[in-house]
Amino acid sequence: MKTYSDYEHWKSTPLESDPYLSIVIPAYNEANRIVPTIGAIAAHLSGKGYTWELIIADDGSKDETVQLVSSLGLVNMRVLKAPKNGGKGSAVRRGVLAARGKYILFDDADNSTPIEEIDRLLPKLEAEGFHMAVGSRAADGAQEGNKSLKRKILSYGLRFIVKHFFRIGVKDTQCGFKLYTREAAQKLHTAQTVMGFSFDLEILYLASKFGMQVAEVPVNWVDAPGSKVDPAKEARRFIKDLLRIRLNDLRGAYHNKRAAELRVAVVGTHPPSQNTLTEYGYHFIRHLRAKPDVSEVILICDELPAGESYQFPRENGLAPVTVVPAWKFGAWNNALHIWKAIRQQKPDVVLFNIQFASFASSKLIAALGLAAPALSRAAGYPTITLLHNIMETVNLKQAGFAGNPLMETLTRAAGKFFTRLLLRSDEVAVTIPKYVEILQKEYKTDKVVLAPHGAFNQTPEPVFDPNPAVLRLMTFGKFGTYKKVEDLVEAFQKLQPRYSQPMELVIAGTDSPNTPGYLAGVQQQYAQVNNLRFTGYVPEEAVAGLFTDSTVVIFPYTSTTGSSGVLHQAGEYGKAVVLPRLGDLAELVTEEGYSGEFFEPGNIDSLVNAISTLLDNPPYREEMGMRNYLAAQGLPMADVVDWYLVNFYYLLAQREQEQQPKTQMPLTVAPAATSRTSTRITV
Amino acid sequence: MDIQVSEQVIRIHVIKMNGRLDAFSVKALRSKLDELTRQGGIHFVLDLADVSFMDSAGLAAMVSLLRQVQPLGGTVKLVRATEANANRVLTLTKMDRAFPIFDNSAAALAVV
Incomplete structure (x- = not known):
């Protein structure tokens, strides 16, 4: 009875936060088969104790599929309607990229792999740290029922090609039962280019290329009646798609930075260091790691006292952190060490999270450290410096220069010099609009951008106590x-x-x-x-x-x-x-x-x-x-981190443009649409 | 002679706002955008013509939308506010280079 009450709850109560599991079902003219599949899924998952959502990714069905599933009235089911048929891969891609779950399962509409098999796949990701677990009809222990001879020949032929020509370890690439972490799913389906039958193969090819760990799990499988695969026709398309994937890779199509390949170096402090800006550094890196297009964070930080260490446990859904303790508070040669660390790590972009006194308490030594962003940019790395304070607003009298006008003048001049040095970064980000205007005016520069601070956490609404005991x-x-x-x-x-x-x-x-x-x-x-x-x-x-x-x-x-x-x-x-x-x-x-x-x-x-x-x-x-x-x-900090990424992509695009031959004409694309629909909403 | 005709339909949501778009009012915009992206919307025109003031929080909702739909091949275009106060944050953050900006929604819709 608990299962039924859980189902009733799932059916009628919208999820309050991102679910644990998203199930994506691609659907093309599935009116006859999809409802029992949804029923089987709901029956199995109700009572499991975790939250889940269902996404039906329509592929331009011409039958009643969309109307039928929409009429079920399940509040935690989304139907993504496609105006035209774009191939199974396009439907899976839309569904997976719209999914919010920590884990995402793509499951065929015909229920040919029973949903119960998810219980075998989930532990691979949860407990063993795999990025992906794929159901397999070829792995040891799998059972195939009702499989036609024609389909058996096709399967074996394809397995042979994949293994010997593509070096993909997974024996069964085409099984429509694949579970990913959200990070892996977004990374893979963002880079996906094949929208037809062989999209699975491209996903596995990319998983191998991106260094992801893929588990192949034997599953029970039934060739469901009404299956739409024509073996001979699909084999020809499969070979064609294989060649296309290889060609794409040779052309560098999978090197697009938006396809989750961005390695970001952050120069600054992080707990347990006791230097300044550790709190900001901690939260910034936490949010940066969660961005699907960031593949690695390289923390170039200060050395810790003996016995202390930086801790970044590997977590699903978060980019790994490489820690490079390269500088020491108070050392005169910090800029040099940071420059060396950047050149050694070769990140795609570099962010400095600093203020004027980040590198030392002595003004001269602190100032020497401020040369690091200029060196980073000179070494060819797109560099943004987040500067938490500016010299122009420091009250030097309160800082101990009252009555010594010569010292005050000298300090101001040095401050200007080092600000100019920081402005050798590609961009200097400041957190207050007034700072942007001051620096723009004072240094006649257009390199200064506003990047607000942002709230570290999204917290629940506070409960107010009008009469606290203390x-x-x-x-x-x-x-x-x-x-x-x-x-x-x-x-x-x-x-x-x-x-x-x-x-x-x-x-x-x-x-x-x-x-x-x-x-x-x-x-x-x-x-x-x-x-x-x-x-x-x-x-x-x-x-x-x-x-x-x-x-x-x-x-x-x-x-x-x-x-x-x-x-x-x-x-x-x-x-x-x-x-x-x-x-x-x-x-x-x-x-x-x-x-x-x-x-x-x-x-x-x-x-x-x-x-x-x-x-x-x-x-x-x-x-x-x-x-x-x-x-x-x-204004959550997660959004502020997005601003930095937008700026980094701009800088990367600018560099790419600069490297192109100057004679090349800009590419213009003629509008493809002859009509469009729009919905107007007034907020 | 072969004649090929193809008709393609692109669904674009035009979202028109008015008044202040700041930390206190942005929640409504965020939940509307969330609802539309959940339904699969990826092309948006955000019409700021009648917005009298916009702060970083308002802009953050737009950048967040851009980051969400861009990997899916989506677009976010803006219609310029008539009030300078509403455009200031776009210039200060340099986000005006991340969004195509138009004078009115008809011009935004005219470009694919």
Whole structure:
């Protein structure tokens, strides 16, 4: 009975997130056979305990197939209707590329391989890490029933050719029962060019070419009545398609970068390194790995202390990460080592995730590291530098140059020089619109692009607690340079006596690498303050709890900073925030839809007032938290990563164009359509 | 004499928006685009003529659509906004080079 209730639920309740399994059935004039197949699938999968969807990829059926399946009223079944017949391969391709499941099964409409066989294929991907598992009528243990003599001859003949001329290990290439990880499916079917009967062969050829692991699993198989294969005719087409696949490969048709072949090098930091921008680096790489067209991420990062290591377990659906610890915080020759690592790894494109002090605390040594993007581009690699701060907005007086005009002038001149050096990248990306305009104006360049910060995670809608047991104030970051906590501790001391509820001030994070020992000094200075907690390094898995347990998130900054990762995180968890009245943050609030309560930097009473405004007014706190949540949800980092990829493809295309002979005329394609239909929608 | 006639039909969704397209309103656009791509739509014209303001979040929905349909042979064309405020983010991000941009939807539909 559980199976039936599961079926009823599946039939009528839309999935809330991407399913575990997608089943794609290509269908051409299948009105007579498809309903029992759907029934068999639903009967077997209901009660399995995982989520699944069904996709019927019509291939321009002239019978009632589409109307029939549409009338079944299954909410988790999608029918992709094709206006004309394009071949079974085209239907499978559309279905597979539209599928959202972690695993995707392509299954013939005639149910010739019973759906129960999926239970043999799934463990190959799930437990053994294969990219693909194909049902096989030729593997040891397979049973073939009802197979006609004509079909047997065709099968053996084709197997011989495939094995000896194509070196494809799979014995049965044509079985219509293939399971892929989503990443593999998208990669393979994006590169697919054969839309006819032999598309399976091309997919297996590509799997071998792309270095994927394919398991061949024996399955039961029945030559279903009404099967549409004419053996002799199909054998001729098969040979023709074989030659076409070989020719395609020789012509380089499968080298298209959009076909999941992009190797991206990211130069920057990543946890457990304690240098700056690790949090950004962690999330950026996480999202980059999930992009179907990225085949490998090469992390060119800083060396870790003995005993620590970077961990990137292999996961289905994520591109592998090659870790190259090539530079050291504070070393003078970082640019050279990074350049060497890039030349050794030969990525397709390079992204630098840096700020001015990424490579050292000493200004001169840090600046030497900034030559790395210019070297990368000079070595021929399309290079984008994501620059988190710019010299033009740094308040040098607050940075210690007050009263020394000569030093200030020299620092500004050096800043300009190194900014020009960074502009030797193909593009410099900054996170705030104002930065784009400043750099464009100051350096008369068109190389600067806006690439917003984006929210690290898509989080569920926050639950607001108007009366928390503890009023918890929290600040998070790397402290000591422009993030200083003394005023915040002073403000906390003034606030504690005002409230009857228990309070806590949480200072989460570590010293900035430029100011070692800063937090230990503060801790000593305020040792007598009650309810003051220093967390030290916050591992990634503890970040969510840190934010959700906070009542208000505070930004005790004294200088401009660029787009704030912590503000985006506060947004993700729906938190009200207290911000300094500084140019960048106010700009960010306006541009990205965040809101906060502002205080004057350096004025403790102003900070006290801003915090108590939020503590005293729970509805206001809730409204601000919700606004920040919506702002964060509006621009996920996964989308921002797409922007970088779009820019990289543009740079790659530009290079390709530059390499073409100049005499060649641009290729124009005449419109093929004589009519088109369009649907108008007003949002 | 041989005469060959072929008629091909391309389904194009024209999506016209108005008002502000920002972090707060983009959800509606995203869910509409999601619905259409789930139904197999791959050709889109996004008409921004009447959009008064667009921010990065609004643009992100369009870039996401582009990345989704391009591997399937799909296209995303834009109709330019009349308000400069709505075009600013396109220029700052240089995404104006990723999308073909037209003055009106008729011009966008005229080019295959």
